[in-house]
Amino acid sequence: MSTTLITGIGELVTNDPARTEEGGLLGLLADAAVVVEGSRIAWVGPAAEAPDADVRVDAGGRAVVPGFVDSHSHLVFAGDRSADFEARMTGEPYSAGGIRTTVAKTRAATDEQLTSRVARLVAEMRAQGTTTVEIKSGYGLSVLDEARSLAVAAQFTDETTFLGAHVVPAEFQGATGPEDYVALVTGPMLAAAAPHARWIDVFCEDGAFGVDQARTILAAGSDSGLRGRLHANQLTFGGGVQLACELGLVAVDHCTFLSDLDVSALASSGTIATLLPGVEFSTRQPYPDARGLLDAGVRIALASDCNPGSCFTSSMALCIALAVREMRMTPAEALRAATAMGAAALGRDDVGVIAPGKAADLVLLEAPSYLHLAYRPGVPLVAGVWQSGRPVV
Ligand code: NIG
Ligand code: FE
Numbered sequence: 001m002s003t004t005l006i007t008g009i010g011e012l013v014t015n016d017p018a019r020t021e022e023g024g025l026l027g028l029l030a031d032a033a034v035v036v037e038g039s040r041i042a043w044v045g046p047a048a049e050a051p052d053a054d055v056r057v058d059a060g061g062r063a064v065v066p067g068f069v070d071s072h073s074h075l076v077f078a079g080d081r082s083a084d085f086e087a088r089m090t091g092e093p094y095s096a097g098g099i100r101t102t103v104a105k106t107r108a109a110t111d112e113q114l115t116s117r118v119a120r121l122v123a124e125m126r127a128q129g130t131t132t133v134e135i136k137s138g139y140g141l142s143v144l145d146e147a148r149s150l151a152v153a154a155q156f157t158d159e160t161t162f163l164g165a166h167v168v169p170a171e172f173q174g175a176t177g178p179e180d181y182v183a184l185v186t187g188p189m190l191a192a193a194a195p196h197a198r199w200i201d202v203f204c205e206d207g208a209f210g211v212d213q214a215r216t217i218l219a220a221g222s223d224s225g226l227r228g229r230l231h232a233n234q235l236t237f238g239g240g241v242q243l244a245c246e247l248g249l250v251a252v253d254h255c256t257f258l259s260d261l262d263v264s265a266l267a268s269s270g271t272i273a274t275l276l277p278g279v280e281f282s283t284r285q286p287y288p289d290a291r292g293l294l295d296a297g298v299r300i301a302l303a304s305d306c307n308p309g310s311c312f313t314s315s316m317a318l319c320i321a322l323a324v325r326e327m328r329m330t331p332a333e334a335l336r337a338a339t340a341m342g343a344a345a346l347g348r349d350d351v352g353v354i355a356p357g358k359a360a361d362l363v364l365l366e367a368p369s370y371l372h373l374a375y376r377p378g379v380p381l382v383a384g385v386w387q388s389g390r391p392v393v
Contacts, residue, residue, distance in 0.1 A: 003042065004389070005053035006362070007033040010061035011369050014044060015340040016355040025332045026370070034064065036360040039388035044355060065335065065370050067131025067361030067387065068316035069342030069352045072253050072274055074163070074307035075121045075156075076114055076149040077139040079105030081308045085282065094283035096207045096235070098309045099139070099167045106139040106149070114152045121306065122156045125314045127393055129382045131361035132343070132351045134303075136201060138163030143189045150196035159346050161199035162226060164189045165209050165217045182213050186220035200226040204240035211239040218247060227347065233257045234279070245269035251301065251345040256280065256288045267297040272345045275337075276305035277322035278313045290327035301341040302334060321377035331374045360389035 012032035019027030033050035035043035043051060084098050106114070118135070125133055135157050137149035146164045153160045164185040172181035190200075200221030202214040208231075209217070218228040228247060232240025234254035244252035245265035253274040255266075266273050273293055280287045293300055302323055306314045313319075316338050323334040343352030351359045364384035365372065372381055385393035 001038040002055065003053035004036045004055040004057060005033060005050055006036070006057045006059055006064065006364075007047045007050055008058040008060055009033060009047065009064045010059070011063040012044070012354065013063070013065040013335060013339075013370050014355060015066055015336060015353045016044070018355070025336055032064075034354060034362065036362075036386065036389045039360055041354060041356055041358050041360050059364055061368060062383065063365045063367055063369050063372075064354070065129075065363050065365060066339040066352050066354050067363050067385065068129050068338050069132040069340075069346065069348070070125065070130045070304050070306070070316055071134045071159070071251065071301055071342040071345040072136075072276060072303035072305050073133055074136045074138055074305070075118045075133075076135065076137055076152050077102050077106050077308050078109035078113060078117065079308065084309065085312070088283060094235070094285070094310055096167055096203070096205065100170055102139045102308050103141050103169055107142065107145050111148055111152065114149065115155065118152055118156055121314060125306070126385060126387065127382065128315050128317060128380070129363040129385060130314070130316055131363075131385065131387045132159065132346070132348070133157050134159035134161060134199070134346060136161040136163040137193065137197075138166035138201075138203075141166065141169040143184070143192050146189050147192035147196065150193050154196045158198060160197045161201045161229065162190070162193040162197040162221065163201045163203070164193060165202040165213070167203065167208050178213075182209075182216060186217055190220055190224055194224040194226060197226055199229050201229045201231060203231040204243065205231065205234055205238065206236050211243050214240065214243060229253065233262065241265065245271045250347050253303070253305075254279070254288075255293070256285060258289070258293075263293060263296050263298065266293065270299065272299045272301050272341065274301040274303050274345050275323065275327065276303055276311065276319075277327060278311040278319055279305050280326070281322055282311040282313070287322075287326045290323060290329050294329065294333060299341060299344070300329070300333070300337045301345040302337040303342060303345070317373050317381065318377065321374045324374040325377070331371050335370050335373060360386055362386045
């Protein structure tokens with residue numbers, strides 16, 4: 001198997017727990033080198049001690065960080081909602097009802113149209129340093145359209161999530177409609193989706209699905225072998241976060257409106273709070289209290305939530321900058337949340353860390369330090385990306 005030596009790394013962020021004593025939270029290593037063998041990392045250490053390799057790349061003193069792990073995105077959709085964004089910027093509130101506009105467009109799109117849109121967005125993410133991405137369905141909301149959305153997503157990632165419970169579609173509104181729709185989601189739709197999905201998710205919120213419905217849907221998913229995750233407490237206070245903690249879900253996402261009880265449930269359950277600051281930025285909502293959560297001992301991941309409605313960014317670097325500037329996370333906490341903690345939020349330990357045996361997912365920054373990710377917001381700092389050992393940027 002061919003080997004590549006990346007040397008001359010001025011600052012290497014390893015996230016390796018074995019290096020945190022000397023290298024702080026991020027396990028930093030100065031004047032470092034990494035050897036990649038096939039799709040994996042074979043060696044990490046001081047450049048002066050690096051072994052020989054077939055190919056040699058000189059980082060020229062620049063920083064290398066783990067590829068970003070974006071654990072929350074909705075990339076399978078058609079249409080455009082930039083007019084909703086414009087209206088929000090003049091004072092309209094964000095409304096989950098906008099999801100139905102995208103559902104109509106998505107149903108009308110061909111598989112090829114959906115696939116090429118996802119391909120473009122995944123390429124856009126990769127160019128910005130994202131090497132692992134979770135992709136949800138949720139704009140099909142029929143048996144056929146959810147199954148084909150997931151089949152499209154599965155062409156690009158193993159981390160696929162069935163979100164048939166995004167909103168109740170227009171044709172199910174009315175007296176018994178929502179309960180009939182939950183029966184469809186937990187019955188034929190789940191059966192069609194499960195072969196293409198690893199996870200099941202519910203938008204647990206006023207105007208979407210309640211706590212009891214979420215419990216029913218997650219239980220059905222679990223019976224079909226799907227692990228649960230949840231959208232909760234995005235727009236209002238509610239029981240979603242506590243449900244996620246009670247069920248021991250690996251992650252609960254948004255966590256914008258939290259009571260003290262929610263915070264203590266998160267701290268004691270170990271369920272990761274995935275914060276999506278691009279949403280607050282794009283909807284002009286207050287940001288979640290990341291500082292308070294971290295100080296209470298809650299584990300935090302950061303993700304983009306890339307979607308056409310509440311937040312159409314694919315940039316994890318923007319999320320890091322917002323987390324630091326608006327949510328009082330340290331730059332180190334924010335980068336860790338966008339890498340190793342994103343991996344943990346997907347139940348993964350093979351990505352988000354630069355250590356022997358892990359996936360060779362690396363990002364070379366046009367900067368001497370990872371600090372520049374927050375220090376230089378909006379600047380394209382990604383100079384190179386290796387994904388599973390292959391140079392892709
Ligand atoms: O995570 N909150 C629910 N779903 C998306 C928004 C979807 C949309 O507006 O199209 C979110 O913010
Ligand atoms: Fe989302």
